[in-house]
Amino acid sequence: MDSLNLDRQSVVPLYYQIQQHLLGHIRSGGFKPGTPLPSEEVISKRLRVSRMTARQALKSLCSLGVAYSQRGKGTFVSAVKLEKNIRQVLSFSEEMEACGSRPHSELIALEAVLPGEDVADALCLQPADKVIRLRRVRIADSLPMGVECSCVPLRLFPDLLEKFDPRASLYRTLSEVYSVHIVHADEVVEAGLANSEEARLLRVAKGSPVFLFTRTAYAESGQAIEYVKSTFRGDRYKIKNRLGRQSNGGWVGGSA
Amino acid sequence: MDSLNLDRQSVVPLYYQIQQHLLGHIRSGGFKPGTPLPSEEVISKRLRVSRMTARQALKSLCSLGVAYSQRGKGTFVSAVKLEKNIRQVLSFSEEMEACGSRPHSELIALEAVLPGEDVADALCLQPADKVIRLRRVRIADSLPMGVECSCVPLRLFPDLLEKFDPRASLYRTLSEVYSVHIVHADEVVEAGLANSEEARLLRVAKGSPVFLFTRTAYAESGQAIEYVKSTFRGDRYKIKNRLGRQSNGGWVGGSA
DNA sequence: CGTGCCTAGTTGTCTAGACAACTGGGGTCT
């Protein structure tokens, strides 16, 4: 706390500088789980910022999940493990890189087609709208992990067929070439058994346990961007989820 | 917007009254996806509140996921489906009630035992600490859905064995009797095949596809409260996830 | 001993402003 010099000329907001400084102390063990963080008042006085700025720094730590506030008591370090590998909206490439594997893909199909009803529904398409259909075997460290069939509306990305390198990450391409950023996705997972084709592509026995994913990915506006169906090996692939309370926008009505 | 009369005497915060009012308009279709919400300035002027209060109302809608802000442009209604059934930290009972099924349980075991190494690790127990082990078959509408084995530290709930009704919801009991509220959980899901015992309890063929869940649930402080291993039928149980961007505490560094 | 009161410390909410940074449109100059 003492050693922090705020840079008031920087483009980096003050509250963010404070947040990062506290986060550093938490990660390095300077503040242990359960112990109180400096109060808004203390931060405010020591760093010569207004209380609202100090507050914003503390609130941002809460929304990261590394701290929690109790009215009348203080703001405390949570024992939540930061480093734990939590699944976000990630492309297969990003997911594999995050756990240290080298991902690549084997292209099965890349074409513009008329979508099935489920696809058209999920992507909210007009009857005549085509989609770009991308079917790939996903491979990590030379081991086939899953078969993925991804559909994106042709209307939104008319020249994607020419511009897309099938070995690259689809999400990265959408972000870099079209400035479309996937920010969330809804996903349904089922447990099933590999059929003959899947077994052949994944090099497992027919009837092996597999995950069946059906995922719809959305941009910030809520516009549906991608509909994916994929089959992943149950023996080499695990799903890690962090389930949370739905943050209800802050206020907790008091019936107590 | 026009018809809202703020109650300045109420214990309900102003920003929350505004948030609820806007949320009502969004849900009822008064504001359609993609359209801008009233700006901070407009809300501030029209409702005679300070801009920071109007801002807090809009930010809380963003954190609910029903809106998003763009600097220099405005705050817009997101097309995210509110009603979609997204999995949170829920007990089986709550989960089944949420989708309209009547849950109940068949008790297999309820006892205090010395935990295995995986359990002790996950719950951060001392070597001699016992756990309460609760093994149940989970049933929805008379159909067996899964087998669940739940462990909680005896030290935290010394009289739970007497006070707990095995037919009730464990989470509800912990919340009501001990004021311990589960706020998040880490979960690993694997795809597997039912062994003989599971097949018998779940009334499926041996070798049927199943989900294997391993879940650790935490209170707000980050204290681990419960460690669960469960096996659920792959044919009747689906996982629905909403994957999100990790909210990073607000600031996006500009390399653009 | 316990009950109740008071007080210091803390977070929650709210005000009324200020400037910065960015967007998008319109107008002007070249």
Place this chain on the structure above:
DNA sequence: AGACCCCAGTTGTCTAGACAACTAGGCACG
């Protein structure tokens, strides 16, 4: 037509305060 500037509107950040609500501990009183 294109490049540039300016301006109004919007969100992001920040200030310096205020009062309310709650917690926990100390203290006096019964």
